[in-house]
Every structure is written in structure tokens, then in C-alpha cells.
Amino acid sequence: MAKAGRKLSLAAWAWVLVAGLAAFELLAHPVIRSAIPDEESWKEAAAFVRAQFEPDDRIIAAPAWTDPIVRRELGDLTPLRVAALTDPAGIGRLWELGIRGASTRDEAPALERAFGGVRVRMWRLASPKVLYDFVEQIKEARVELETEGGPVACPWAHGRPAPGGLERGPMRPAERFICDRERPWLWVGPTVLADLELQPRRCIWQHPAGMNPLRTIFADVPLGERLVVRGGVDYQIARERAHAPVTLRVWIDDQLAAEWTHQDGDGWSGLDIDTSNRGGTRATVRFETTTPDPFARLFCFAASTQTEASP
Amino acid sequence: MMDARRLTGRDHVIGAALCLGYLALLFSTAGDLAMSRDESFYAHAAKNIAGWLSELLSDPASALQEDHIDRAWRYNWEHPAWMKLTFAWSWLAQKHFGLFPRDSLAIRFPGMLTAGLLLWLIYGWGASVMARRGALFASLAFATMPRVFYHSHLDCFDVPIAFFVTLTAYAYWRALADRRWIPLLGLAFGLALSTKHNSWMLPAIFMIHFVWLRADQARAGSERRTSLIWLASMLTIGPLVFIGTWPWLWHDTWSRIGAYVSFHLRHVHYTYQFMGVSYFEPPMPMSVPFVMTSFTVSLAVLALAVAGIFACRGELRPPWRFRHGDSTTRRTELLWLGCLVAPLLAIALPSSPIFGGTKHWLTAYPFLALFAGWGLLAVTERAELGLWMGRRWPGRAFAILCLLPGVIQTGHSHPFGLSHYMPIAGGVPGAADRGMNRQFWGFTTGSLTDWLVERLPEGGSVWLCDTTAGAWAMLQADGVVPRNIRAARAINDADFALVHHERHFAEVEYQIWAAYGTPQPVHVLLYDGVPIISVYENPARRERESAR
Numbered sequence: 001m002a003k004a005g006r007k008l009s010l011a012a013w014a015w016v017l018v019a020g021l022a023a024f025e026l027l028a029h030p031v032i033r034s035a036i037p038d039e040e041s042w043k044e045a046a047a048f049v050r051a052q053f054e055p056d057d058r059i060i061a062a063p064a065w066t067d068p069i070v071r072r073e074l075g076d077l078t079p080l081r082v083a084a085l086t087d088p089a090g091i092g093r094l095w096e097l098g099i100r101g102a103s104t105r106d107e108a109p110a111l112e113r114a115f116g117g118v119r120v121r122m123w124r125l126a127s128p129k130v131l132y133d134f135v136e137q138i139k140e141a142r143v144e145l146e147t148e149g150g151p152v153a154c155p156w157a158h159g160r161p162a163p164g165g166l167e168r169g170p171m172r173p174a175e176r177f178i179c180d181r182e183r184p185w186l187w188v189g190p191t192v193l194a195d196l197e198l199q200p201r202r203c204i205w206q207h208p209a210g211m212n213p214l215r216t217i218f219a220d221v222p223l224g225e226r227l228v229v230r231g232g233v234d235y236q237i238a239r240e241r242a243h244a245p246v247t248l249r250v251w252i253d254d255q256l257a258a259e260w261t262h263q264d265g266d267g268w269s270g271l272d273i274d275t276s277n278r279g280g281t282r283a284t285v286r287f288e289t290t291t292p293d294p295f296a297r298l299f300c301f302a303a304s305t306q307t308e309a310s311p
Numbered sequence: 312m313m314d315a316r317r318l319t320g321r322d323h324v325i326g327a328a329l330c331l332g333y334l335a336l337l338f339s340t341a342g343d344l345a346m347s348r349d350e351s352f353y354a355h356a357a358k359n360i361a362g363w364l365s366e367l368l369s370d371p372a373s374a375l376q377e378d379h380i381d382r383a384w385r386y387n388w389e390h391p392a393w394m395k396l397t398f399a400w401s402w403l404a405q406k407h408f409g410l411f412p413r414d415s416l417a418i419r420f421p422g423m424l425t426a427g428l429l430l431w432l433i434y435g436w437g438a439s440v441m442a443r444r445g446a447l448f449a450s451l452a453f454a455t456m457p458r459v460f461y462h463s464h465l466d467c468f469d470v471p472i473a474f475f476v477t478l479t480a481y482a483y484w485r486a487l488a489d490r491r492w493i494p495l496l497g498l499a500f501g502l503a504l505s506t507k508h509n510s511w512m513l514p515a516i517f518m519i520h521f522v523w524l525r526a527d528q529a530r531a532g533s534e535r536r537t538s539l540i541w542l543a544s545m546l547t548i549g550p551l552v553f554i555g556t557w558p559w560l561w562h563d564t565w566s567r568i569g570a571y572v573s574f575h576l577r578h579v580h581y582t583y584q585f586m587g588v589s590y591f592e593p594p595m596p597m598s599v600p601f602v603m604t605s606f607t608v609s610l611a612v613l614a615l616a617v618a619g620i621f622a623c624r625g626e627l628r629p630p631w632r633f634r635h636g637d638s639t640t641r642r643t644e645l646l647w648l649g650c651l652v653a654p655l656l657a658i659a660l661p662s663s664p665i666f667g668g669t670k671h672w673l674t675a676y677p678f679l680a681l682f683a684g685w686g687l688l689a690v691t692e693r694a695e696l697g698l699w700m701g702r703r704w705p706g707r708a709f710a711i712l713c714l715l716p717g718v719i720q721t722g723h724s725h726p727f728g729l730s731h732y733m734p735i736a737g738g739v740p741g742a743a744d745r746g747m748n749r750q751f752w753g754f755t756t757g758s759l760t761d762w763l764v765e766r767l768p769e770g771g772s773v774w775l776c777d778t779t780a781g782a783w784a785m786l787q788a789d790g791v792v793p794r795n796i797r798a799a800r801a802i803n804d805a806d807f808a809l810v811h812h813e814r815h816f817a818e819v820e821y822q823i824w825a826a827y828g829t830p831q832p833v834h835v836l837l838y839d840g841v842p843i844i845s846v847y848e849n850p851a852r853r854e855r856e857s858a859r
Binding site: 011014015019021022023024029032033036037063066068071072075078080084100102165166168169173174190191192194198200234235236 | 589591609610611614615618686689690691692693694695709712713715716719720723733734735737738740741743744774776777800801802803808812814815816817818819820821822823824825826828829830831832833834835837839840841842845
């Protein structure tokens with residue numbers, strides 16, 4: 001009898017447990033749905049940010065998966081340079097539109113407002129000032145490929161853009177410096193790279209041709225306290241960690257200022273070149289890429305001259 | 312669980328009602344789903360095969376020539392023929408008799424039919440060994456798994472192979488006691504082989520079960536030993552059906568079989584996001600099939616399945632616990648457990664290629680549902696609800712309560728079946744927080760067609776991202792989008808470009824940013840507040856429109 005009684009008790013508990021799980025699923029469904037912010041909340045939050053927006057502001061989303069919604073509302077205030085940030089310089093204020101209690105920063109914001117389920121928070125940032133953004137100025141540059149017979153100019157020309165698609169690498173734009181039409185990857189121009197973490201990076205595509213340098217030369221560049229260089233290889237290739245390193249040399253007025261070697265697996269990385277002894281002057285800056293083996297070296301870099309923001 | 316009960320006409324009426332009811336439901340909801348990538352490939356293959364079948368009927372001598380066979384069957388050679396043949400016959404019926412309101416429905420019908428038949432089979436097998444209400448619950452529990460409901464619509468092989476695996480297991484189980492089922496077992500296994508390679512594991516499951524059974528009988532001193540003749544049927548009729556239904560193998564047979572096997576053993580890895588990590592190559596975490604099952608199947612059904620397994624633990628005892636003179640059974644519980652666990656373990660193995668979605672272990676779910684049916688009976692009977700409440704209705708109310716989450720979630724999942732997650736995962740937004748796979752196959756474009764048609768009243772072009780040109784052509788053939796809205800080959804050539812939000816498709820989104828010079832989508836298709844597709848407008852189109 002005692003055994004039978006225990007069985008009955010166990011079955012009754014199982015019944016309660018299963019009924020409880022079913023009840024949980026039935027009740028949780030409307031609770032989950034009611035916590036989803038409606039379109040009106042997103043629009044009100046966006047209108048609030050838009051009304052106070054300043055040119056050096058950056059707008060981000062929390063959690064990250066809501067980013068398309070935030071860009072739909074405020075993407076016109078987010079140039080590619082900011083959406084595909086290469087380093088945090090030049091950002092004065094950070095606006096965050098967040099839901100579900102998610103946040104990108106731990107510190108207390110300077111401003112916080114809620115619009116339905118959408119929370120707007122703003123932080124003031126003390127980031128360096130950008131004097132010259134090489135990616136933005138790429139059209140003004142001169143590109144040449146060193147060959148056995150000497151340097152050959154790569155003209156800025158209209159070519160066939162890439163069709164796009166998965167595993168196709170960064171977009172090859174219609175307008176770019178074209179070095180060799182037989183080697184469609186041998187061009188220089190602005191694009192957006194998916195880095196090893198799949199983050200967007202607005203950068204200059206400069207796939208090295210081999211040990212002969214491919215050069216991009218910018219004249220009359222205002223120098224500040226530092227020249228910041230970041231770069232990486234497209235994630236599809238970089239995650240294989242199987243290909244040759246890429247070397248980027250930075251020349252300032254024909255003097256080698258830095259040499260940086262990027263290995264697959266390094267992710268989006270780079271170096272800061274101290275130019276404080278030349279701050280306030282102008283110079284010609286040259287970026288050269290080389291590699292021992294040019295196979296699949298989908299290299300892209302960004303650079304800017306920067307100075308500390310005035311208080 | 313009883314060893315076996317003879318099914319009555321009433322059982323088949325219930326089974327047929329389940330089948331037809333589900334078919335009607337699938338028919339009425341299929342129009343909301345654009346064809347997925349794989350469906351479009353199989354539709355293309357089916358049309359090729361339909362052409363060959365027509366030739367076979369009109370000029371058999373020509374059709375059977377090697378080059379004619381190869382021309383028709385080369386495309387999609389990596390998948391066997393049976394379901395593609397059924398898609399082709401259905402397509403021919405549509406072409407000649409216009410049986411279906413839409414072309415896509417014609418191609419999808421055979422897949423839907425296997426879903427309906429599977430409900431019948433689950434009910435029938437369940438009713439053979441347990442009370443009808445348990446069997447009915449099992450069938451309905453399977454039907455109302457959101458991912459099952461999605462896959463049941465498709466001209467793919469995942470629900471069909473779940474049907475043929477279950478049918479083969481049922482035929483094997485019947486054949487253990489009734490020799491008339493032995494040739495049917497070979498036929499069922501042949502059709503399973505001819506549907507998808509999930510079937511390869513069946514002989515191993517059956518052998519383990521059979522050895523266990525024979526050990527039982529030996530320990531119990533039973534004079535009657537179950538025969539191994541079933542294996543001969545599987546190993547002779549099965550391959551004959553496999554080769555016989557697949558003309559691609561009629562020439563160069565061994566090398567083509569070798570290529571087929573090799574293709575699946577060295578399968579390309581699909582990128583799959585799980586718990587915030589995009590996996591490009593093995594090993595995936597071993598927890599994937601178990602976590603994904605718990606995130607996509609109702610907790611109540613899962614708990615009942617566990618209760619069902621627990622309730623029949625005595626029948627799962629090892630042979631050495633048998634004593635001389637014990638009565639032996641067909642060990643139905645053990646067979647079900649093998650069929651439930653094997654597909655999950657196969658995917659969990661670190662050496663398995665990355666396949667991704669729940670569809671790859673869908674063959675486990677009929678058995679999960681059967682255990683849930685058994686669990687329902689065990690819990691209600693042993694808790695003595697009827698006695699406790701003095702009425703029969705509490706037991707029925709409990710069954711309905713346990714089915715309701717699946718019913719509600721399935722209704723809510725449509726037409727975003729692969730994006731759907733159960734409340735235990737936090738629903739769709741909770742799964743997004745956890746970094747779970749959002750979708751695959753590009754079928755969600757079907758939820759965007761009204762928007763696109765409204766924006767392009769005079770036609771135009773769309774870059775379709777993960778949606779294939781074939782799937783788009785089927786939307787056009789179905790009359791969902793007009794033919795003057797074309798699938799663009801390049802982002803720069805399109806009026807609108809789509810991004811299906813899967814983490815690794817970020818690359819494509821950045822291509823569009825670079826091409827269009829803006830990170831701002833003009834539209835975001837949301838499901839429970841979670842982005843499914845972003846739509847970008849080509850600035851060239853915007854300029855054209857503003858110049859008007």
C-alpha cells in the first residue's frame with residue numbers, strides 16, 4: 001500500500017508539473033508579446049533624438065539585433081563613416097535607443113528618457129578630433145602600382161561593380177582606382193568590410209598585388225598629434241587563418257613612418273603613429289601594401305589624422 | 312503499453328480525419344509561404360523529371376537512353392528520386408488537368424500528403440499499443456509542433472523522410488510478429504532510402520533492437536525466437552527500390568552511388584548561429600539538437616514525453632534482468648527510444664557536418680510525440696484524475712491544456728516558422744537576445760510581397776538576397792508578384808535590395824551600404840519586433856522617382 005501511495009503521489013506531482021508547464025507557456029506568450037515596443041514608441045524615441053541631434057553624434061541600438069529598426073528611423077543621420085566606424089575618434093555624443101533593458105555602456109548617461117518600451121540614453125564622449133579622414137578623401141588620392149618597369153598609375157575610372165551576395169567579399173564600387181582589368185581584385189577605393197567579428201568597417205580596399213607595392217598617395221594632408229591606422233581582412237578569408245600576411249607601410253613626406261604587418265586572425269587592428277612633432281603642418285602621406293602571396297588578400301584599411309579635442 | 316492491438320475501422324476513420332484535416336490546413340496556409348531555397352531547387356528538378364516522364368510515356372526507347380536520362384536527372388543528382396518523382400507527377404497533373412489553384416501547391420502537394428499520412432501513422436501505431444486518446448494526443452502533439460507545421464508545407468524531404476522512417480520502423484515492428492509484413496518492410500525501407508539519407512541509420516537501430524529482443528528471448532527460455540528474415544528483406548528489396556526509382560543510377564551505378572554517399576558524408580557545412588556564435592565548421596556544441604528541441608517544442612509535450620519514457624522504464628530493462636519463464640514482448644518502447652535518440656545523437660556528434668536546423672532531426676519527433684501520448688495516459692491514469700475529481704472531463708481538459716501551447720504557438724509561428732521560438736526561449740525576441748538562428752532559406756520574402764508590389768506598381772527589380780530566382784519565379788507563376796517585378800542579378804541594378812537577417816548575412820548588408828551609400832533601410836519586416844528582412848532602396852531609383 002505504501003508503495004502504491006508513493007506512486008500515486010509521484011504521478012500527481014507529474015500532473016501538476018506538466019499542467020504548470022502548459023500554463024506557463026500559455027501565460028508567457030502574451031507577456032512576451034506585450035513587452036515588444038510598438039512602432040509608435042520607436043517613432044517617438046527617434047523624433048526625440050532627431051530634435052537634439054548634432055553633427056558629431058552617433059546613434060546605436062541595444063540590443064544589437066534592433067539595429068535595423070534604429071537605422072530605419074534615424075539612418076539618414078548616420079553616414080557610412082559613423083555606421084561602419086573604424087575608430088571612435090570624432091564622436092562627441094553617443095545616443096542609444098534600447099529595449100528590454102539592454103545597454104551598450106555601464107556608466108550613467110547624461111540623459112535618459114523612455115518612450116513606451118524604448119529607452120533613449122545619451123553619453124558625452126571625450127574623443128579625439130579628426131583632422132583628415134583618408135577614406136572620405138580617397139577620390140583626391142593618387143594610386144600607383146610598382147612594376148618591374150617602374151610605377152604605373154591606376155586611374156580613377158568607372159568599372160563594373162560587384163553583383164554582391166554571400167561570400168563575395170566587400171562591395172567593389174563602380175567608381176574606383178583600377179590597376180589591372182585582368183585582375184579584377186586589383187583596385188583601390190572605398191567600401192565596407194565585414195571584419196572578423198562581422199562588424200562593419202568603412203575602409204579603403206587595397207588588395208596587395210604581391211611584393212611590388214601598391215601605393216595610395218594623399219597630398220597636402222593636415223597632421224595632428226597622431227596618425228591612426230586600422231585595417232583588416234574580410235571575415236570569410238580571415239577566419240581561415242591560412243593565408244600570407246599583409247604589410248602596410250606608411251610614409252610621411254617620403255620618410256617611412258611605420259610598418260605594420262597584419263596576420264589573419266588579428267581582426268580589425270592597427271597602430272597609432274605619433275606625429276606630434278609635426279602637428280599643425282601639412283604633408284604627403286603614402287600607404288603601401290605588399291604581401292609574399294597575393295592569393296585572397298582582401299585587405300582594407302582606414303586612417304585619419306587626429307588631435308585631442310579642445311576641452 | 313500493450314504488445315499490439317488490431318486496428319479497427321474506427322481507428323482508420325480517426326487517422327484519415329487527422330490526415331485530411333491537416334492537409335486542408337496546410338492547403339489553406341501554404342500561400343503565405345514563398346518557396347524556400349531548397350524547394351526551388353527541387354521544383355526545378357521535378358520539372359526536369361516531369362519532362363522525362365512525359366517522354367517515357369510517349370517514347371520509352373528514347374527516354375531510356377543514357378543521355379536522355381542524364382539530361383533529366385543530372386540536376387540535383389545529390390538527392391535520391393522518390394519524392395522528386397512524386398513532385399513531378401503532381402506537376403504533370405497540374406499541367407494537364409489544372410488540379411491545384413497554384414503551381415507551387417501542385418509541387419508541394421506530395422510533401423503535404425506525407426505530413427498528413429504521418430499523422431495517420433502516428434495515430435495508428437499509437438492506437439495499436441495504447442488507449443486511443445493517447446494515440447490521438449501523440450498525433451496532434453506532432454502536428455502542432457511549430458517547426459513541423461512549417462516543414463509540412465514544403466516540397467522538401469524532411470517531413471517525407473520522417474514519414475518513411477516511421478513507416479519503416481512500423482513495418483519492422485509488425486514484421487517481428489507477422490511475416491506478411493516482411494516484404495512491406497523492404498518496400499518501406501526502399502522508399503526511405505529513396506527519400507533521404509536519414510534512412511541509413513535504420514538498420515543499425517533495428518539490429519540493436521533485434522539483438523536485445525533475442526537476448527530477452529534467450530534469457531526467458533522462450534522456444535519461439537524472432538527471425539532475422541526482416542533484415543534480408545531490407546537489404547534486398549530496399550536497394551532494389553532505391554536504384555529502381557532513381558534512373559540516374561541506372562548507368563554508371565556504383566560510381567554514382569559512391570558519389571552520392573560521399574557527398575553526404577563530406578557534406579558542406581552550413582553556417583549556423585547558436586547561442587550567439589556563428590559556426591562555420593564543426594564541431595558544433597553537442598547540446599544543439601537538445602537545446603533547439605527544447606526551444607521549439609512545447610514544454611508540456613516534452614515533459615509528457617519524459618514522463619512516458621519514465622513510465623515504461625520497466626520495459627526498457629536490459630536483457631540480463633530477464634528471468635527464465637518471463638514473457639517477452641516486441642519491446643516497442645525500446646524501438647521507439649532508439650528511433651527518438653539516434654537522430655539527435657547523430658547531429659550531436661562533433662564529427663557531424665554542420666547542417667543547422669531542427670529539420671535534420673525531425674525523424675525523432677514522431678517518437679517524441681508517441682512517448683508524449685504514452686506519458687499523457689500514464690500521468691492521468693496514475694494520478695487517478697477521474698477518481699479524484701469524480702468526472703472524466705478533467706483528463707480530457709488536461710490533454711487539451713497540454714496541446715494548447717503547441718496550437719497557439721503554431722498559429723503564431725506562421726508564416727515565420729523558422730524564426731519562431733517557444734516561451735522558454737523568451738519567444739522570438741528572447742531567442743534574438745540569445746543569438747539564436749533567425750531563419751534560413753530566404754522564404755520570408757513571401758511576407759514582403761505586398762509591400763514590394765505596392766512600391767513597384769509599374770514594375771521594377773529586386774535583389775533577393777537568400778531567395779532564389781526560382782522561388783521568385785514561382786511567386787510570379789502563382790500570381791503573388793507580377794512578372795514585371797524582376798529578380799535583379801546585382802545589387803547595383805536593383806530598385807530594392809533585401810537582406811535576410813542571419814548574422815553571417817551582415818556581409819551582404821554592408822555590400823548594400825557600400826553600393827547605395829547609406830545604412831538606412833526603407834523598410835524592416837518584423838516578427839514579434841525582431842527584424843527578419845531589411846529593404847534598401849537604390850538611390851538611383853529614388854532620383855528617378857523624384858525627377859518625375
